[in-house]
Amino acid sequence: MDVGKYLSRIGFEPQSESTLETLRSVHIRHLLSVPIENLTVHSGGLVRLDLPLLFDKIVNQRRGGFCCENNGLFSWLLTRLGFQVTLLSGQVKGEITGCYGPPFDHLVLMVVIEGRRWLCDVGFGSAGFSVPLSLDTADPQEQGHRMYRIREDTGMHYLEWQSDESSSGPKDWDALFKFTLEPRSLGDFSEMCVYHQTSPSSIFFSKSFCTLLKPGGRVTYIGRRLITKTFPTEATGEVVKTIKELKDEEIPLILAEIFGIVLPSPLIPKDEDVRPPEVKH
Numbered sequence: 001m002d003v004g005k006y007l008s009r010i011g012f013e014p015q016s017e018s019t020l021e022t023l024r025s026v027h028i029r030h031l032l033s034v035p036i037e038n039l040t041v042h043s044g045g046l047v048r049l050d051l052p053l054l055f056d057k058i059v060n061q062r063r064g065g066f067c068c069e070n071n072g073l074f075s076w077l078l079t080r081l082g083f084q085v086t087l088l089s090g091q092v093k094g095e096i097t098g099c100y101g102p103p104f105d106h107l108v109l110m111v112v113i114e115g116r117r118w119l120c121d122v123g124f125g126s127a128g129f130s131v132p133l134s135l136d137t138a139d140p141q142e143q144g145h146r147m148y149r150i151r152e153d154t155g156m157h158y159l160e161w162q163s164d165e166s167s168s169g170p171k172d173w174d175a176l177f178k179f180t181l182e183p184r185s186l187g188d189f190s191e192m193c194v195y196h197q198t199s200p201s202s203i204f205f206s207k208s209f210c211t212l213l214k215p216g217g218r219v220t221y222i223g224r225r226l227i228t229k230t231f232p233t234e235a236t237g238e239v240v241k242t243i244k245e246l247k248d249e250e251i252p253l254i255l256a257e258i259f260g261i262v263l264p265s266p267l268i269p270k271d272e273d274v275r276p277p278e279v280k281h
Helices: 003-009 020-033 051-060 067-080 186-198 248-259
Strands: 084-092 106-113 116-120 141-143 146-153 156-162 174-179 209-214 217-222 225-230 240-245
Touching: 003 051, 003 067, 020 067, 020 106, 020 116, 020 209, 051 067, 067 084, 067 106, 067 116, 067 186, 084 186, 106 174, 209 248, 217 248
Parallel strands: none
Antiparallel strands: 084 106, 084 174, 106 116, 141 146, 146 156, 156 174, 209 217, 217 225, 225 240
C-alpha cells in the first residue's frame, strides 16, 4: 500500500485526522474516480481478491472493479488512514425478481468514528449513496435529490431508497440490499467472487459494463450501449437519460476517453438477461 499514490489516484489531498469530514471526502472522491466495472471477466482475465493485486489494478493500472475489489481495497486505505473498519456481508435485491442474492453477494463497510457507526460503499453502482450513511438512525437520510434509510429487523439491516426515477408524487421505499453487522474478512468473499464471474445469475457474468459517478450525473457503458444520466435539478425535476448505440470498434475508445481504461486484451461485449438467483431469502 502506497497511501500517497492511492490518494493521488482519486484526487484527494492527504488529511492528518481520521474525522467524519475526511471519511466523507475520500468516499466521494473514490466514487468520482474509480469505476465499478467487470471488464476483466469479459477480456479473458480472472479477478482475485488479493490486496496487492487489487492495488496494482485499481491504482497502478487505473482500473475499477467489483464491490469486493473496490470496497476491499478501500477498506485497506481507510485502515491506513487511521479509521476503524469492519467488512460486512450484503445480499443485493434483484430489480426484476425481487429476490435477494446469497450471503457474501455484496461487500460493504462499517466505519466507527468516536462511537458513531457509518455505512460506506464505493462498489454498488447507480443506486448507491455518495457519502457514508449513519447506522445509528432509522430516519430518512437525504443526499442531494435522493433519500435513503437503514431499517433494522431482528438483526438484519435493510438499505432502502426512494428511486430518483420514480414517477412524480409520493415515492415508495425500495430495498437495495440487506446485511448484518457480523465482522467478515476479504477471504470470506472468494467463493462468491468466483460465482459472480461464472454464474448466469450474476450481472457480472451476463453483462459487460463499466459505470462511474460524475458531478451531477453518471455515465455507464453496458454491452453495446453508452448511457448518460443527468440528475434532477430545480429546472428539470427529473432524471434525464440518453442512450447511444455503439459499434464494437467504438467501445475501446469510449472506455479510454470516458473511463480512462485501456484493457490488456480485447473485450468481448456482452448483454444477456440475468437468470433469477438460485438462493432466495
